[in-house]
Amino acid sequence: MAEVFLEKVNKIYDNKVHVIKDVTLDVKDREFLVLVGPSGCGKSTLLRMIAGLEDVTSGKIYIDGRVVNDLPPKDRDIAMVFQNYALYPHMTVYENMAFGLKVRKFPKDEIDRRVREAAQTLGLTEYLDHKPRQLSGGQRQRVALGRAIVRHPKVFLFDEPLSNLDAKLRVHMRTEISKLHHRLQTTMIYVTHDQVEAMTMGDRIAVLRDGIIQQHDTPLKLYNDPENLFVAGFIGSPSMNFIRGTAQENTIKFGEITLNIPGRVPRQDVIIGIRPEHFVIDPEKPHFAAHIEVVEPMGNEIFLYFTLAGEQVVARVPATHNVRVGDRVPFRIVVEQIKLFDPDTEKRIRF
Amino acid sequence: MRYDSLMRRKDSPIKLALIYAFLIVFTLATLYPVSRVITISLRPGDRLLSTSLAIIPEGATLESYRKLLTDGRFLRWMFNSLVVSGTVTVTGVVLASMAGYIFSKYNFVGKKFGLIALLTTQMFPATMLLLPMYIMIAKLGLINSYLGLIIIYSATALPFCIWQMKGYYDTIPNSLHEAAIIDGCSHFQAFYKVILPLAAPALVITALFSFMSAWSEYIVAAQVLQDPEMFTLPLGLKQFQSNMATEWGLYAAGSVIVSVPVVILFIILSRWLVSGLTLGSVKE
Numbered sequence: 168m169a170e171v172f173l174e175k176v177n178k179i180y181d182n183k184v185h186v187i188k189d190v191t192l193d194v195k196d197r198e199f200l201v202l203v204g205p206s207g208c209g210k211s212t213l214l215r216m217i218a219g220l221e222d223v224t225s226g227k228i229y230i231d232g233r234v235v236n237d238l239p240p241k242d243r244d245i246a247m248v249f250q251n252y253a254l255y256p257h258m259t260v261y262e263n264m265a266f267g268l269k270v271r272k273f274p275k276d277e278i279d280r281r282v283r284e285a286a287q288t289l290g291l292t293e294y295l296d297h298k299p300r301q302l303s304g305g306q307r308q309r310v311a312l313g314r315a316i317v318r319h320p321k322v323f324l325f326d327e328p329l330s331n332l333d334a335k336l337r338v339h340m341r342t343e344i345s346k347l348h349h350r351l352q353t354t355m356i357y358v359t360h361d362q363v364e365a366m367t368m369g370d371r372i373a374v375l376r377d378g379i380i381q382q383h384d385t386p387l388k389l390y391n392d393p394e395n396l397f398v399a400g401f402i403g404s405p406s407m408n409f410i411r412g413t414a415q416e417n418t419i420k421f422g423e424i425t426l427n428i429p430g431r432v433p434r435q436d437v438i439i440g441i442r443p444e445h446f447v448i449d450p451e452k453p454h455f456a457a458h459i460e461v462v463e464p465m466g467n468e469i470f471l472y473f474t475l476a477g478e479q480v481v482a483r484v485p486a487t488h489n490v491r492v493g494d495r496v497p498f499r500i501v502v503e504q505i506k507l508f509d510p511d512t513e514k515r516i517r518f
Numbered sequence: 519m520r521y522d523s524l525m526r527r528k529d530s531p532i533k534l535a536l537i538y539a540f541l542i543v544f545t546l547a548t549l550y551p552v553s554r555v556i557t558i559s560l561r562p563g564d565r566l567l568s569t570s571l572a573i574i575p576e577g578a579t580l581e582s583y584r585k586l587l588t589d590g591r592f593l594r595w596m597f598n599s600l601v602v603s604g605t606v607t608v609t610g611v612v613l614a615s616m617a618g619y620i621f622s623k624y625n626f627v628g629k630k631f632g633l634i635a636l637l638t639t640q641m642f643p644a645t646m647l648l649l650p651m652y653i654m655i656a657k658l659g660l661i662n663s664y665l666g667l668i669i670i671y672s673a674t675a676l677p678f679c680i681w682q683m684k685g686y687y688d689t690i691p692n693s694l695h696e697a698a699i700i701d702g703c704s705h706f707q708a709f710y711k712v713i714l715p716l717a718a719p720a721l722v723i724t725a726l727f728s729f730m731s732a733w734s735e736y737i738v739a740a741q742v743l744q745d746p747e748m749f750t751l752p753l754g755l756k757q758f759q760s761n762m763a764t765e766w767g768l769y770a771a772g773s774v775i776v777s778v779p780v781v782i783l784f785i786i787l788s789r790w791l792v793s794g795l796t797l798g799s800v801k802e
Contacts, residue, residue: 218696218700219700220696220699220700239699240696240699240700241699241700241701241702241703241704245700246700247696247697247700249693249696249697250693251691251693253691253693253694253696253697254697255694255697255698255712256716257715257716266698266701266711267700267701267702270701270702270703270707270711271702314697314701318701
């Protein structure tokens with residue numbers, strides 16, 4: 168049970184490469200926080216700084232109210248699950264899970280109790296005598312989880328734990344980890360580049376780009392109310408459509424389309440963001456009609472690709488519509504859901 | 519495994535025949551001198567200069583071996599060799615396993631320079647280093663001592679061993695060390711509880727290399743050791759070559775006995791040796 172607080176944390180490598188810039192972040196007790204961002208954004212570095220595997224150039228990291236900048240990892244009371252599992256290949260599953268407790272000189276029967284309990288939870292009981300190389304990817308990842316949970320740490324750190332698994336197993340392990348979080352009620356910080364993982368698992372998500380936190384909020388808030396162009400484009404799949412246009416008072420114009428918006432904006436160039444589901448097929452009151460270029464049936468819904476004001480865009484419509492390539496389809500835009508962004512600062516323009 | 523891949527290749531019979539002919543010629547060329555030495559060691563005293571090519575000579579006898587093994591001098595030399603080579607092996611394994619790890623996984627000022635410096639020492643021929651080493655050992659007052667010889671052997675074997683170990687550690691992912699650190703190990707505990715057991719193949723090679731380089735060395739030993747009591751086996755063997763007559767029987771028997779420990783060690787360790795040498799090349 169612990170909160171983690173980062174205060175103006177910076178990381179500069181070799182006095183040159185500034186990878187983490189003034190990151191301030193609070194992770195509440197028992198919260199599942201996801202750090203998400205494209206590769207190279209610094210999210211793993213940030214996690215490793217919390218773990219104590221990387222030095223902090225400036226700023227403070229608090230775990231459970233205590234500054235841990237100068238504490239070695241073993242004294243921070245954290246456990247970490249690595250992307251490549253990092254299991255000890257020469258030890259059995261049992262020994263792998265028991266290792267951390269043995270090093271900390273726990274009594275033998277206590278170790279045994281905790282390892283068997285974790286193995287039970289993770290469905291590893293029958294594999295306790297196996298070596299890691301005899302296990303499948305999913306089982307190995309479970310051993311890595313087991314090694315973390317037997318320690319009963321204050322904070323769990325996950326460094327892209329599922330990215331080595333195939334798609335099906337990834338979805339499965341995703342729910343396993345979420346369940347684990349509910350059962351253990353411990354603070355967890357989870358790094359991923361996969362926004363679907365972030366959306367489905369996180370209580371809150373911090374979106375990181377170039378070492379700067381772009382937005383830190385609940386998944387739905389990020390989705391419905393992004394602070395800037397990057398977050399808007401990063402969260403959601405397929406991603407938000409962006410179209411260049413102009414705004415004046417309560418109208419926006421792009422291509423040959425003019426829309427009235429429920430608010431006022433000063434006259435300026437804007438980037439108009441429309442989520443795929445906010446294009447609705449509506450023969451009654453359409454804003455425009457488009458020639459469909461690609462149809463992607465997903466089963467429960469269909470993705471329709473077409474060109475709008477010179478931009479390639481995608482609409483997400485219910486599978487009940489029978490649309491073929493080349494059809495001319497009338498669309499209405501859900502105007503209330505349009506997001507406007509400043510093309511220079513990429514900041515959201517609210518109206 | 520090599521054998522398998524050779525058999526599975528779809529080469530023409532002529533090419534295969536050439537490959538085998540080539541291998542057979544070189545195997546024979548390698549084995550011939552060895553067979554001669556064995557033959558000579560088995561000859562009775564009055565037939566040493568025989569020109570017969572029989573591998574088991576007429577009237578073969580183990581007399582030379584008996585003489586050697588009951589000769590106090592020879593056993594003493596063997597003991598000396600075991601002490602020196604054993605110490606060099608232990609020193610080599612202990613120091614190289616730790617130094618290699620530091621060079622592989624830690625960043626520090628002078629790391630690159632250190633590695634290149636170690637490599638540079640390997641570029642001088644041993645004979646060139648003989649004089650400076652002799653002077654150093656003489657100034658340290660270590661002439662005619664085990665320690666003097668051990669220092670020189672360790673110093674010449676270590677750079678290669680460190681590189682060898684470093685190359686192996688490079689293939690072990692950092693996250694294993696980090697996982698151990700987070701599990702509560704100190705850096706040294708992480709090293710010896712997690713990393714070292716995984717480095718067994720490299721350790722075996724390091725041990726073998728250190729042992730062999732000390733066991734069969736002659737030139738340096740000839741400079742450092744002066745008292746016949748202190749001689750190592752290669753030096754001792756030379757004693758059988760005197761001005762008046764060379765005791766070829768003893769000489770040959772001695773050579774066979776000297777090579778036995780290396781052969782045994784090699785056979786025992788070869789399994790790791792083959793896999794060990796290829797392990798550094800592929801990142802798994």
